[in-house]
Amino acid sequence: MSDITKQSLTELVENIKNKKLSSTDVTKAFIDRSEKSEELNAYITNDFTSAIDKAKKFDQKPNLDLKLPGIPMAVKDLFCTKNIKTTAGSKILNNFVPTYESTVTENIWNEGAILLGKLNCDEFAMGSSNETSFFGNVQNPIDKNLVPGGSSGGSASAVAAQLTPITIGTDTGGSIRQPASFTGIVGLKPTYGSCSRYGIVAFASSLDQAGPMAQNVKDCALLHEVISSYDPKDSTSVNFKRNHYSKELTNDIKRKKIGIPKEYRVDGMPKEIEDLWQKGIQYIKDCGAETVDISLPNTSYALPTYYIVAPAEASSNLARYDGVKYGFRAKGENLIDMYEKTRSEGFGAEVQRRIMIGTYVLSSGYYDAYYLKAQKVRKLIKNDFDEAYKKVDAILTPSTPSSAFKIGEKTNDPVSMYLNDIFTVPVNLAGLPGISIPAGHDSNGYPLGLQIIGKAFDEQNILNIAYAMEEKINFKNKITDWWIK
Amino acid sequence: MSIDLKTIKHISKLARISVDEQRAKKLAGDLNSIFDFIEKLNELKTDNVEPLTSIAETTLKLRSDEVKSKNIREQIIKNSPQDNEDYFVVPKVIE
Numbered sequence: 001m002s003d004i005t006k007q008s009l010t011e012l013v014e015n016i017k018n019k020k021l022s023s024t025d026v027t028k029a030f031i032d033r034s035e036k037s038e039e040l041n042a043y044i045t046n047d048f049t050s051a052i053d054k055a056k057k058f059d060q061k062p063n064l065d066l067k068l069p070g071i072p073m074a075v076k077d078l079f080c081t082k083n084i085k086t087t088a089g090s091k092i093l094n095n096f097v098p099t100y101e102s103t104v105t106e107n108i109w110n111e112g113a114i115l116l117g118k119l120n121c122d123e124f125a126m127g128s129s130n131e132t133s134f135f136g137n138v139q140n141p142i143d144k145n146l147v148p149g150g151s152s153g154g155s156a157s158a159v160a161a162q163l164t165p166i167t168i169g170t171d172t173g174g175s176i177r178q179p180a181s182f183t184g185i186v187g188l189k190p191t192y193g194s195c196s197r198y199g200i201v202a203f204a205s206s207l208d209q210a211g212p213m214a215q216n217v218k219d220c221a222l223l224h225e226v227i228s229s230y231d232p233k234d235s236t237s238v239n240f241k242r243n244h245y246s247k248e249l250t251n252d253i254k255r256k257k258i259g260i261p262k263e264y265r266v267d268g269m270p271k272e273i274e275d276l277w278q279k280g281i282q283y284i285k286d287c288g289a290e291t292v293d294i295s296l297p298n299t300s301y302a303l304p305t306y307y308i309v310a311p312a313e314a315s316s317n318l319a320r321y322d323g324v325k326y327g328f329r330a331k332g333e334n335l336i337d338m339y340e341k342t343r344s345e346g347f348g349a350e351v352q353r354r355i356m357i358g359t360y361v362l363s364s365g366y367y368d369a370y371y372l373k374a375q376k377v378r379k380l381i382k383n384d385f386d387e388a389y390k391k392v393d394a395i396l397t398p399s400t401p402s403s404a405f406k407i408g409e410k411t412n413d414p415v416s417m418y419l420n421d422i423f424t425v426p427v428n429l430a431g432l433p434g435i436s437i438p439a440g441h442d443s444n445g446y447p448l449g450l451q452i453i454g455k456a457f458d459e460q461n462i463l464n465i466a467y468a469m470e471e472k473i474n475f476k477n478k479i480t481d482w483w484i485k
Numbered sequence: 486m487s488i489d490l491k492t493i494k495h496i497s498k499l500a501r502i503s504v505d506e507q508r509a510k511k512l513a514g515d516l517n518s519i520f521d522f523i524e525k526l527n528e529l530k531t532d533n534v535e536p537l538t539s540i541a542e543t544t545l546k547l548r549s550d551e552v553k554s555k556n557i558r559e560q561i562i563k564n565s566p567q568d569n570e571d572y573f574v575v576p577k578v579i580e
Contacts (some may be wrong), residue, residue, distance in 0.1 A: 099560045193541040206540055232548065236541040304523045314502065322501070324573055329566035335576050340503035352502055353515055356493070359500040360516070373526055375536030380529070382537060414515055415522050431540035 009071065009219035010246075012165055013044035016062075016069050023062070023070025025163075027055035027114060034116065034163040039483040040139045042078045044272035045085050046117035049340040053261045054114045066112030067226055069133025074164040076155045077118035078125055079105045080199040080209070082243050084115070088201040089123040089133040089151075092328045092346030100459055102199025103234070104168060104210045104227045111226050116164055123348045124318065125203045128420040129410065132350040137407055139184055141479050142446055146404045149179030149420075155213050156183040160477060166214045166223055170200060172207045173306055174400075174424025177436035180213055181449025184438040184477035186220045186466070187213045189424075191456045192431035193238030196231035204313035205236075207306075207428040217437065217467040222246040224459060239267055243460045251468040254288035258452075258465070259392035263299035265425060266401060272442045273398045280439055280450045283472040289335040289465070292392050296384040300376050302426040303418060308361050308374035309429070314351075321346065353414065367397050382430040388456050395461055397423050399436040399449035422424030423451060433459045434461050437466045438475040488516045 004026055007015070015021040031048045050123025051072055058070040080086045080098035087093045101109075109115070122132040127129040138153040140146040141161035148157040152169030158181035159167050169176040171189035180187025188211045195210040202208065225246055230239040249462035252278045260281060265274070280466070281291050323329035323342030332338030347355070361370035388395065401422055410417045427434040437448040450469070454462035493513050497504045504512060567574040 096564055097560075099557045144547065145537065187516040232546070235545050236539070238541055298529075301526055301529060304525045305521060307523055308526075319501075323566055324575055325561075326564035327566065333575055335578050336501070337503075338503045338576050343501055344503040347502070352504075353512065353519075355500050356496050356512060356516060357519060360488070360492075360496050363496065363499060370523070371529060372536055375538060376531040377526055377529060379534050379537040380531070382540075415518055418519075418522075466540075 005033045007165070008279070009166045009214050009222060012071060013069065016071070017064050022057040022207040023058040023114065024052065026070065027051050027072040030116060030164060032115065035386070036484050037161055037163055040141060040157050040161055041136050041426065042138055042154040042163055043074065043117045043122055043153070044087055044089070044135045045121050047084060047115050048117065051114050051116050058112065058114070063112060067222065067295060068108065068111040068113040071113045071165060072116045073108065073113045074116040074119050074158055074167055075105055075166065076121050076152050076169045078121055078170050078201045079168065080201070081105055081115065081118065084118065086118065086201070087124070087135070089121045090347065090351070091134040092342070093329055094134070096326050097288050098199070100199060103196035103229065105230045106202070107227050107229055108168070119158055122151035123351050124151065124201065124314070125151040125170055125172055126314070126350050126354055128174070128417055129405070130154065131407065131411055132348055134348060139483065140252045140404055141483065142404065144482055145407050146446070147182065149182035149404060151175040152179050152213065156180055156185060159183070159185050159213050159215060160479065164404065166212065168210055168220050168223070168227060169213050170208055170210050171428065172203050172310060173428050174421035176211045176425050177212055177399050177434055177449070178420060178450060180436045181447065182404035184447030184475065185213055185215060186217055186435065186437050187211065188220050188224055188435045188459070188463070189427065189433060190224065190228060190459055191433045193236055194228045194348060194433070194457065194459065196229060196234040196237050198231055198233040202317040204310040205317060206313060207310060217463060217470050218246060218249060220435070221249050221463045224463070238457070240457055245460055245463055248460055249467050250464050251287070251471055253431060253465050253468045256289040256394065256465065257392040258289055258291050259294035259388050259395040261292050261294050261296045261299065261388070261397060263296050263397060264397045266422060269401055273401060273448065275399050276440045276448050276450065280469070283469045284396060286472050294388045294392060294395070296426070297386060298377065298380045298384050299426055302381055302429055303422055305377045305381065305429060306416060306421070306425045308355065308370050311354040311358035311360050312371050313358070314356045315362065318351070318355055338448070362435050369433060378429050381426055385430045385432060393455070394465055395453040397451045397453065399451040403422055403442045403446035403448055404446065427453050433462055434457055435466050435472055437473070438477065439473050440475070441478070447477065488513055489519065
């Protein structure tokens with residue numbers, strides 16, 4: 001079957017379950033396509049040889065009751081995988097081999113999936129274009145020299161290019177939803193506390209969440225069901241009753257109230273984005289739901305707040321990279337000199353920039369003015385959502401203020417790069433779930449996404465809305481395989 | 486507000502990242518434009534607002550202190566940048 005890689009996760013699971021396909025067939029097909037797609041630079045490390053072994057082993061004694069029976073899957077290289085190199089896209093972890101497995105990936109393997117390899121990402125997940133990776137930038141399969149977004153750029157590229165049937169990314173300020181939007185796929189950032197952070201290389205611990213990136217909403221719901229679990233190994237994991245998200249998925253969203261926040265109509269937003277949003281509102285109505293105008297008055301303060309909170313947490317989290325127990329080490333004249341040179345040579349420019357910002361806002365005399373202030377504004381932003389959710393069930397916004405941009409276009413201006421996350425960051429600050437679904441194309445034919453934001457732990461509801469809208473939108477990704485010779 | 490080179494040198498010391506003159510200048514420029522953007526927060530009055538310190542409304546749980554990963558010493562040491570079978574090696578600290 002030559003069209004294996006074109007199938008959705010749901011189709012592949014079905015075909016393996018009714019024995020039309022073997023895990024070996026499927027695994028080989030995705031490896032073959034991945035090997036032909038090196039130009040995309042989506043992988044940092046591949047594990048193809050042992051993936052085929054595992055698939056053959058699965059086929060000898062297939063357990064077809066599992067949710068991901070023999071399904072091959074590549075994952076973002078921010079998840080620690082036992083005995084397999086995990087780099088976080090950084091030189092400083094270039095040779096790091098974890099002795100343990102992240103909970104989220106463990107949940108995936110326990111349901112029968114097979115690791116294909118580790119996917120490229122911005123260094124320590126800091127970036128919106130996958131250009132900060134030590135292992136080079138990733139190409140967007142939509143067009144040559146177009147960024148795939150970031151930080152889960154390799155993940156987005158790999159799903160859109162069908163190098164893996166589905167994947168997981170992480171999202172601290174938009175790192176799942178923005179690349180999903182740039183590559184025409186679906187990406188879910190779950191509620192903070194829904195998926196365990198254990199074994200994920202930490203960036204900003206109060207914001208980081210893992211989530212699925214998929215070709216469609218049903219696949220996304222299925223993977224979310226697998227990865228979301230209560231985990232005592234993560235002190236902020238929340239013990240609540242989780243749904244069977246894929247089984248309970250419905251396109252019946254009649255009488256749901258969807259909020260349209262006026263503050264997301266930002267200055268200088270391209271008309272194409274405004275038009276897309278209006279189309280989204282129409283789709284919502286076509287599904288029998290109603291839209292309600294709402295206000296989230298502190299929206300414009302979200303990005304400045306994020307650029308205090310996230311770097312502050314990052315500067316603390318990244319203090320552990322000192323060249324002593326693991327990772328890269330530079331030569332130094334003494335211990336302090338070794339630390340300073342290791343971190344100077346081991347971290348890339350963006351990571352250093354953020355460590356510097358974080359160190360500054362936490363330093364003596366500045367804590368109250370910056371960090372405490374940001375925590376207070378974060379409270380106001382969360383209050384805005386709490387207030388809105390008294391009136392509505394979910395909120396609809398564009399996912400990003402533009403479509404994907406060219407490689408190199410924004411690398412010299414950090415603030416313009418940061419503005420990419422203007423619609424996604426408030427969701428992380430408030431700890432809410434958000435999903436981006438492909439909803440249209442701009443004049444270049446590049447995909448554009450819409451974001452549905454839900455109440456805390458109400459993933460089922462936003463998945464349902466996304467599912468209903470997906471049917472109306474009937475989006476087709478325009479992939480020409482330009483990178484395959 | 487303006488972040489000068491002296492401040493950059495001070496932060497880089499705190500962050501344990503060595504920066505040469507050229508990089509310090511670049512960082513000063515970048516940080517100033519980022520902090521110009523951050524200053525927007527001063528528009529907001531927040532005197533009576535409680536800071537949000539944790540998004541997950543859970544209390545931290547205690548667990549018993551048990552060893553769970555056993556016999557991984559060799560694997561752990563293997564990750565250290567300087568080869569040694571028994572311990573982590575660092576540059577000499579005591580003269």
